[in-house]
Amino acid sequence: MEDPAVTDEQSTAESETTLVVVTGLSGGGRSTVARALENVGYYVVDNLPQALMLDMAELAFKAGGAARRTAMVLDVRSRAFSTDLVGAIRELKERGFSPRVVFVDADDEVLIRRFESVRRSHPLQGDGRLADGIAVERGLLEEARDQADVIIDTSHLNVNQLRRRIEELFGGEDARRLRLTVLSFGFKYGLPPDADFVLDARFLPNPYWVPELREHTGREEAVSAYVLGQEGADAFVASYADLVNATTTGFEREGKRYLTVAVGCTGGKHRSVAIAEELASRLRDSGLAANAQHRDLGRE
Template sequence: MSQSAESEATPTGGAQANRADTTLVVVTGLSGGGRSTVARALENVGFYVVDNLPQALMIEMAELVFAAGGAARRAAMVLDVRSRAFSTDLAGAIRALKERGFQPQVVFVEADDDVLIRRFESVRRSHPLQGEGRLADGIAVERGLLEEARDLADVIIDTSQLNVNQLRRRVEELFGGEDARRLRVTVLSFGFKYGLPPDADFVLDARFLPNPYWVPELREHTGRKPDVSRYVLGQDGAEAFVETYAQLIGDTSPGFEREGKRYLTVAVGCTGGKHRSVAIAEELASRLRAARLAANAQHRDLGRE
């Protein structure tokens, strides 16, 4: 038996380990959600990106990337319902890759219906699945087709409140580092009055703390300002709140990594997402970094008030 045939016949051991070293990202999601921006961002951090790849060719593409070796073993496959070969059995395709020894990471992009409609109308395009119906009809059909793909995702990016540059930075933060397999924690501040972040793994409520909005000299500033941060973090219970969640995330992160989770979103909310949640998110991310976790703070609703 030849060496290449032996590798194919034995999906364990050295061949499997080598394939596991190949970084494969599968990008899918709703039309208008930002797949093209994600693809360009991945190219910016050194990925070889294949757009509109038929699902039937995923294994062949993965093997080509594996055979290339070296730095070329970083590839992204963008799956699109516009492809005639598109299938809803993404779960089966992912399982087939894993049986070969690969460890694909699935990224799913989405947005609210009203946002998607505005995006299509702004470029005067029809939805690929709307047929003779309305834009909303095509979006609904696509959501149904991609329901299982969304459930499989390692990371879900809701782009409703993100512009192109914010989405690009998000992708580069997730995949741009040398250790892309390490658990990455995003501490995301938000305002409850604008809705919960749909991709949150933990939701923390900072509304038990006094609101700097009612302090005239702090009202117009944000939680990033030292005066506001000191005010928030100096309140009774704030220190224990941050420390408790820093400890919880630190204690659970090894388990998440063992189970193959690469991205963790910790959402910290207050009323408007301007003062308390921002200060807490910055402090929590700082403490997680001090504990040697890959953590960054992002602020979804900053600037909306």
């Protein structure tokens, strides 16, 4: 028979303790994420042995105060690292906690450039190449990535952009709400790997072929008015706003806290940017915590 006192304590732990678990590829930006979480009031434990995650969570709960918002950063380089991160997360949930797992990722080519720029070897490459170490680490973390609440691809983010993304996700009093990022991108640069929905705005006329609009972006009024004034544009935005609104309750019920709606056009400069800004605005008007970000703006 379940002990009511234990059940009450677990319920309190879940409601009063906010846990964030940060992991991901070496060179992906874990340290930047950790600093950003400290900036918004989290107590950050770096390079925590996986076996101590539950002990750390219970210590944070008992300590109270600022420790009730705790982030645990796991590093594959730790000798205490285990491949069963998913099992450790499950154990936390069984004890009444609701950890949110953040996974930082990046393209292999980007990771290699980052390691080479600081003249460091990959912690798992041994006598092999950088690419070999990255491949081994991807294999170790594959299941953790699949189970993460939010995946952040840092391939095209600088330090300040990554910091702002973390502050937007975890900085507000409503951090437990479902938070939406409407992300514009260019198809020619590849699909965002963290997208939950992908919208294609290439059915609209391209402002690139309008000389007076070519050098401007979808964040500017002239381009935005041109894009949103095209036949089908308003219905396109309205339909997807309705779709997102229809799914948010279900996502929250299933424990999802971060949703990425990706809007693509050819280069990520005009159509997708204007549509993303408008969609984010309509989602905010409907009461959702939504913001627009533009992955490829400025790349051309």
